[in-house]
Amino acid sequence: xxxxxxxxxxxxxxxxxxxxxxxxxxxxxxxxxxxxxxxxxxxxxxxxxxxxxxxxxxxxxxxxxxxxxxxxxxxxxxxxxxxxxxxxxxxxxxxxxxxxxxxxxxxxxxx
Amino acid sequence: xxxxxxxxxxxxxxxxxxxxxxxxxxxxxxxxxxxxxxxxxxxxxxxxxxxxxxxxxxxxxxxxxxxxxxxxxxxxxxxxxxxxxxxxxxxxxxxxxxxxxxxxxxxxxxxxxx
Numbered sequence: 283x284x285x286x287x288x289x290x291x292x293x294x295x296x297x298x299x300x301x302x303x304x305x306x307x308x309x310x311x312x313x314x315x316x317x318x319x320x321x322x323x324x325x326x327x328x329x330x331x332x333x334x335x336x337x338x339x340x341x342x343x344x345x346x347x348x349x350x351x352x353x354x355x356x357x358x359x360x361x362x363x364x365x366x367x368x369x370x371x372x373x374x375x376x377x378x379x380x381x382x383x384x385x386x387x388x389x390x391x392x393x
Numbered sequence: 394x395x396x397x398x399x400x401x402x403x404x405x406x407x408x409x410x411x412x413x414x415x416x417x418x419x420x421x422x423x424x425x426x427x428x429x430x431x432x433x434x435x436x437x438x439x440x441x442x443x444x445x446x447x448x449x450x451x452x453x454x455x456x457x458x459x460x461x462x463x464x465x466x467x468x469x470x471x472x473x474x475x476x477x478x479x480x481x482x483x484x485x486x487x488x489x490x491x492x493x494x495x496x497x498x499x500x501x502x503x504x505x506x507x
Contacts, residue, residue, distance in 0.1 A: 316494050325397075325483045325498025326436070369435065375494055383428075383435035 286370045291388040300357040302387050304370030307351050315346060315353045318369040318383070326369065326383065330355070357389075365391045395419050397499035399484050405505045406474045414469040414502050416484030423489035425467035426451075426496060427459060429480040436483060442467055443489060474506045 287305040294300045306315070314333050318326040319341075330337055332344040332353070343356040357364055367386040400415045418425065423444045428436040428451075438451030440459040448459050456478060458470045467486075471478060481503050485496040 314494060323501070325485070325501055326496075327498065328495050331495060371494065373494055375492055381436075381438070381494055381496065383437075385433075385435055 286372055286382075286384060288368075288370050288384075288387045290385065291390070293390050293392060294360055295392050296361055297359055300360050300364070300389060300391075302355045302357075302368055302370075302389070303352055304355070304372075305352045306370075306372045309350050309372055310374070312374045313372050314375055315344065315350075316371045316373075317342070317344065317355050318371065320367045320369065320386070322366075329368075360389075360391045362391050362393060365389060397484055397486055397497055399482075399499035399502050401502060402500065403503045405507065406471075407507055408475060410474050411470065411472050412474065413471075414482055414484075414504075415466070416468065416499060417466045418484075418486040418497070419465065420486060420488075420497065421464070422486035422497070423464070424487045424496075425461065426485040426487070427457075427467070427469045428483045428485065429453065429478075430483060430501075431480050439469065439482075476506045478504065479506045480504060
């Protein structure tokens with residue numbers, strides 16, 4: 283499965299937009315990009331998934347350039363409750379047994 | 394809608410004791426998974442069940458056994474607990490069938506082995 287690299291931590295303030303970039307240089311043709319969010323003392327929660335271009339839902343947007351070697355998760359107007367660890371995962375859809383949760387990006391939203 | 398329910402939420406064991414962690418999902422999902430998460434780390438897959446009646450080893454299966462009791466329930470058993478098994482255990486389920494990288498997680502079981 284494609285190896286991913288994302289920043290260890292990021293700080294932001296309430297009301298700002300947070301962008302987390304994930305690098306996945308060896309992404310395969312059938313790989314999808316999936317992001318999870320994990321609050322302290324909770325299990326991870328699926329946020330968004332995409333293959334190319336842009337995907338948006340009620341929680342976040344996912345931007346994927348044409349070469350697909352990186353992706354950016356965008357959280358609009360964050361609040362204190364968005365403080366969490368965000369994981370970028372890359373792999374085929376039919377790879378439930380191979381999800382690799384690395385260290386993730388720890389986002390701290392300050393008042 | 395409860396989603397994925399894990400019991401117990403907390404457990405303290407002595408070295409050598411055994412216990413079973415229970416997991417149930419009410420989303421009619423085919424696939425179920427057990428992960429462990431050590432402090433400050435990502436999740437590692439212990440065992441998974443792609444469908445009712447099947448189970449397979451994940452990345453770190455040693456010291457664990459699983460049972461897919463039916464479509465709803467997937468249990469994880471520690472036969473002889475060791476301090477190295479102190480961790481937070483998460484159960485997850487997913488629809489499978491081409492969407493296996495979208496999984497729904499329970500709240501976790503925090504296990505300490507003394």
